[in-house]
Structures are given as structure tokens and as C-alpha cells.
Amino acid sequence: MIKIKSVKMDAFDLITYPAVFFVFLLFLWMLLVYFTNSLPAFQREGLNVYLKNIWIASEIPNKEYYGILAAIWGSLYTSLIALAIALPLSISYSIFVGDYLPRKFKEFMIIVSDIMAGLPTIIYGIWGAFFLVPFIKNWVMDPVYEYLPFISKFSQKPASGFSFLSAGVLLGIMITPFISAVVREAYGMVPHTYREAAYSLGLTKYEATKILMGYIKPAIISGVILGFGRAIGETVAVSLVVGNAFNLSANPFSPGYTISSLIATQYGNSFIYEHMTSVLYAAGLFLFFIGLIINLLGIYLLRRWRKNVSL
């Protein structure tokens, strides 16, 4: 007798496989759409799309030339500012909530953090545009200009509060709850015996926490990576505060662009130009890959750490 091993498909598989297949297909389709639509830009300009800071939108197709380097720079710069703000906040928050607060307040703080994570980003956007931007102009930019005029970087009086700094601060506020969630979870997973061992040596809470922080370092790193991914993909809130100007400057007070805000502000009228749409899809493709790489890395690190801890 010859046994033929057939593929077993029961009713369960018949229902779920198509759905899983569809989601994968959707993702690949998305990648394909970005590839095919950005192809003309690469054929026309090569990698200069990413490597040059130039934006000539013209009615005459021959004169058009685009390079999104300033937007790439702006995305990285604002996200790094955001991380510099979010990291100390979220680590402090995790320690404070985990170690010091009584149960009742702890619940409150966690719920507040969750609300911050879920709050519609446009609400951060309107608050950023109408409160944060003037606030940063009046309380950070002007004082710095007033009292530190010898720093050549700040020698030009900032015209408005719309800047890399404002975008970075707003993003920092927005990503803090996401990083906090990862760090807090990791901090809670530290085996209790470690803490007891530290205390039994007569260490103070501060010294013990310092040691435990070393233990959850990989989780903090993956939290940072995931936070960076969130920051770089954020669109509307950033585009309302970043100033939307092509600027390859390291001055945090100057207005700039990010990749997502470039797409958000330019895509709507890109159809009247011959080559702009394709360049914007190329920008999207760049964001696509950054998002993919960063998130895969963050997820991978987090998983590996969780596995190590639970062993």
C-alpha cells in the first residue's frame, strides 16, 4: 500500500488562511505600489533623489528637479530630539510608577500614559501649533537669542517658533508613552530575587535600581528603537509645527521638513507637475524601508530579551 500524504485542510484553515493570505498580499502589494511608482524618479535622477537638497517644481517638465535630502535630515533630526526628551522621561516614569507610587496613583499614572498613547494625533497637532510653538519661541528661542548672542549659531534672530525643536519636543511628548510602556513592562519582569539580593547587600533603592536598569538595558534599547519608528512616521502633528521649509541646517531653531510632512503637504498638488508624484513615492519608499528595518530590529530585540528573562 502506498500512503499518499495529503495536505490536511480542515474547515478552520479554510476560514483563516485566506484572511492571513490577504493581509500578506496587502503588505506586498503596498511595497509593489511604492516600487513601481517611484521607479520613474530613480530612472530620471538616480540616487540623487535621496542625496541632494534641491526642490525645483516647474511647469516645464525639463526644468523639474527634486532631491529630498533636507526632508530625510529633518526626519532624523526631529526624531533624535524626540528621543532625547522621551528617554529620560520614560525611564523615570517606569521607575517612579514601579517602585514608589502606591497602588491607587500607580493605576492613575498608567491610565494617563495609555490615554496619551491613544490620543488622536491631530489634537497634539493643534496644541502644538497654537500653544507649543509660541511657547518655545517666547521661552526658549528668544531668551537664547537675547542672552547668548555670542553663539554664532543663534546669531540670526529666529523668525517664528516653527522649527525642528518644536517638532522634536512635540514628538517627544507623543512617543514617551510608547517607550514607557516597553520599559515599564520590562522593569516589572525583573525577577524579584534580584531586587531582594540587592537590598540584602544593604544597597539603597537608587543603587539597586541602577543595577536593575543594567539588567533591562536591551528592553530599553528596543523601546528606543520602536519610539524612533513612531517618531519618524508621525505626520500631521509634525507637519503643523515643523515649518515646512527645505533646510539642511543643524540649527534646531530653523524651520524644516520631514519625509512624512513633505508627503502630506506636497502630494495634494503634485499632479500638476510631471515628475513630482514619483519623487514623493520615492520618499514614501524610503520611509517604508526605515519603518520596516527599525520595527523589525526593535521587535527582534524585545522578543529575544523576553525569551531570556522568562527562561
Next chain:
Amino acid sequence: MYPFNLRKLKDLLFLVITGILSLLMIIPLLHIIFTVFVEGIGVIIRVGPIFVTGTLSDGGIGPAIAGTFILTFLASIIGIPIAFAVGVYAYEYPDSIIGRATTALLEIMLEFPTILVGLFVTQIIVIPMGTYSAIAGAFSLAIILMPYVAVYTKEAMSQIPFTFREAAFGLGISKIKTVFLIIAPIAKRGILTGLLISIAKVAGETAPLLFTAGGLYQSYPQGITNPVGAIPLLIYTLVQSPSPSDHAMAWGASLVLLLIFLGVFIPLRLSIKEVKL
């Protein structure tokens, strides 16, 4: 005695610094809620009930509210069945190759820049149709909704003790019946809460609607193949306008959006232990 005191001092300093920084973290949210209330309540009181029913020229955001509900409803119809099936699959096969890949894909999609979804849908639906439409906006939101729903479904079902499965299989019940008629109903509460939180989340999305929904504020939506507005999209447009009266409208619309969000989110959040956003 001296070094001992220094250590104590450091310990105290540490407590004070972490406390202040934690407070600093939640102050923006409190300030946001406060500002939105203060700035938004004025325009709503001045305009009265027309604010939530009238069109933009009457000084109201009625069409935007209707649009948000239509978009969210359509997105749920499109996204939830697929996402539920995917979540169930990821729960059933957590260790198979496809199962692992599915879980990874869901986590990537959770973190994915939402503007990219919008541009994708523009290319595959809006351009072929030749017009912005509710269906394009809803499809865009559905793509963002799916990973949330799937992950919540998976996590809620994973909470159910394994003995229930063993008992079901021991009685000779098939896999499909075990999962859909035994495990899913037991995990009902978790799944439903996850569903609603996901819906609350996508209802506030702006970026995926930018080039898909189109925006419609002077009249109520005409059907799913026509453009619709949405509250977040309206706020985004109004904030960019130079006119102060538009800014007042934007604050009023923000207050409405905030109230809807908090009204849905807080009761749900209080009913479960953990959320994934």
C-alpha cells in the same frame, strides 16, 4: 557617618528627580485637555447646538461628525472580519512558520507610518475611481484597524486556560468549533474591548484620510462613492487656515473629538488591565 549620609542623600535626590520627571511626562496631557476645553467650549457655547448639526457655513461641523462615523463604521465592516480571522490564526498556530510570520507582520503593521497607507490607497482606489470617496478613506482606515484587532483577538484568546481546549478536543469537538464556539465566547469580553479600543484609535486618525476621503463640510455625505469629511481632517485643514475664526472652529472640533475619544476610551480602559496602542 559621612559616606552613609551621602548615599542617603543620593537616594532622596533620585526619588525627587524621578518624581519630577514623571510629573513632567503627564503635564502635557493635562495641559492639552485643559487647553482644548478652555478654547473649545467658547465657540461651542456661542454657536449652540448648531455646532454639532450645522454645516461649515452655518458655523457647525455636522458633516464632519457624520463623516467620521461613516468612515469608522465602514472601516470596521471591512477590517474586523479579516482581522478576527487573522488573530484567531495567530492564536491557533503561534509556533508554525506562517504563524510566526503573521505575528511579526502584525507587529510591523501596528508601528507602520500611517501616511504610507493613505498614499497606497490613493494609488489603488482614488486614482482608478477618479474621485476621493468614503470607501477609499474607509479602506485606508481598515488597513490600520486590522493589526490592532488581530493582536487584541490573539491576546484575549491566549488568556484562556489550555484546559478548555483539552476538554473540547477530549469530547471530539472539531478545531473550528472549539475555537469559534468555545474559546472565542469565553474570551468575548477581551475581544470586544480590544475591538472598541482599536475603533476609537482609528476614528482619530488623520494621515490616512489626507488623500483618500477628500473632505466635505458644506453638506452631508451623499453616499460611499462620494467624498466625505472627518473631524480630524477638518481640524487639520482649519489649523492651516490664516483666519482666527477658523482656528476657533478647529478648537471646537477638537473638543468634540476629544470628548468622543475620552468617552469611549476611559470606560474601556478601566475595564481591562492592559492595552496595546
